[in-house]
Amino acid sequence: MIRIISVASLTLMLIFVLYIPSARPPDRFIEQIRTEHALNTAHWGNERALLILERGLSLNGTLNSVSPVPNSSQAPKVSQVNEAVGHEMGKVMNRFFGNTYFRSIDALLALACFRCASLLAWLPVEIFVLLALLADGFFVRIRRSKEFKKHDPEWFALHACALVLLLCGTVVMFVTPVTVLPLVLAALAPVGGLFLSRMVANFHRRG
Numbered sequence: 001m002i003r004i005i006s007v008a009s010l011t012l013m014l015i016f017v018l019y020i021p022s023a024r025p026p027d028r029f030i031e032q033i034r035t036e037h038a039l040n041t042a043h044w045g046n047e048r049a050l051l052i053l054e055r056g057l058s059l060n061g062t063l064n065s066v067s068p069v070p071n072s073s074q075a076p077k078v079s080q081v082n083e084a085v086g087h088e089m090g091k092v093m094n095r096f097f098g099n100t101y102f103r104s105i106d107a108l109l110a111l112a113c114f115r116c117a118s119l120l121a122w123l124p125v126e127i128f129v130l131l132a133l134l135a136d137g138f139f140v141r142i143r144r145s146k147e148f149k150k151h152d153p154e155w156f157a158l159h160a161c162a163l164v165l166l167l168c169g170t171v172v173m174f175v176t177p178v179t180v181l182p183l184v185l186a187a188l189a190p191v192g193g194l195f196l197s198r199m200v201a202n203f204h205r206r207g
Contacts, residue, residue, distance in 0.1 A: 005161040009168040016172045021104035024177050029107035032177040033114050040118060043182045052121050056114035063109060112174040119185045126189050133193040137200030144201075156202035163195040 033056075040049035170188055173180060 001157050002160050002164070006164050009164050013168040013171055017108075017175055020175055020177075021101055021108050024104060025100060026103040026107040028177045029104065029111045032179070033111055035179055036114065036118070039179070039182055040121075044121070048121070052117045053114065055120070056110070056117035059117060060110045060113040063113065064106075108175050111177065115174045115180060115185070118182065119188060122186045122189060126186070129190055130193040133190070133197040134200065137197035140201035141203060152202045156199055159195045159198040159202070163192060163199065166192055166195065 033053075037049060037053055040052055043049075044052070166188070
């Protein structure tokens with residue numbers, strides 16, 4: 001069951017991620033960043049919102065630096081190849097990687113990085129909640145093993161599938177140009193921590 005849900009969720013996630021850039025222009029993703037930056041400013045204050053934006057742009061720059069898509073800095077020198085061939089190859093590369101779809105992918109990646117930075121901004125606030133949930137799962141698991149109670153594979157599978165669906169849904173949400181409120185991002189980590197805690201609690205333990 002877990003394997004089927006995982007494969008189906010990852011497949012649908014990939015389809016959505018590849019489809020969204022073809023359905024939305026690059027400007028739509030950039031406008032969404034501006035909208036959510038304004039929401040962050042209202043919620044966190046101007047200084048913290050600018051820090052989140054800076055982290056998102058920094059992460060996006062890091063990902064672009066390791067991207068397999070070639071750029072002008074990676075192009076061979078003219079002296080090493082025939083100038084005419086190099087010119088034609090440059091035109092082909094510009095047409096291929098400079099079309100609307102690839103520019104939408106770049107903007108989509110920028111939006112996803114910005115939302116990752118917004119999600120990480122909640123981590124210092126929620127870290128103790130996450131640790132408490134995980135510790136609770138381990139304590140329940142140990143207690144059940146000492147009381148010789150059987151683990152519950154159905155509940156384990158249910159929460160594992162819920163966690164997979166949450167992770168894949170989060171990825172799709174991060175690349176979709178619709179407004180995501182700061183409190184929605186705040187709820188992701190505790191909900192995921194709850195599912196993980198119940199997985200740990202219902203996982204079989206000997207001794």
